[in-house]
Amino acid sequence: MALLIEIGSTVRLKKPHPxxxxxxxxxxxxxxxxxxxxxxxxxxxxxxxxxxxxLKEVVSDSET
Incomplete structure (x- = not known):
């Protein structure tokens, strides 16, 4: 599966950062x-x- 993300996109991961x-x-x-x-x-x-x-989800795409 190809990742459909761009520079500036906000992504949500499964585990939190510290x-x-x-x-x-x-x-x-x-x-x-x-x-x-x-x-x-x-x-x-x-x-x-x-x-x-x-990756859990792509929250928002870049605004270009």
């Missing part, structure tokens, strides 16, 4: 996907396959 937030903003697309925590602004990089397993 700060307690579930929502992340997509900052980079490629082999790895860059995510920015909406609450504490922590940046992480995850592989596409790993994000596919962790």
């Amino acid at each position: 700060c307690g937030n579930y929502d992340w903003t997509v900052t980079r697309l490629g082999t790895d996907i860059g995510l920015l925590c909406v609450n504490c602004k922590r940046r992480i990089m995850v592989s596409r396959s790993q994000l596919g397993r962790r």
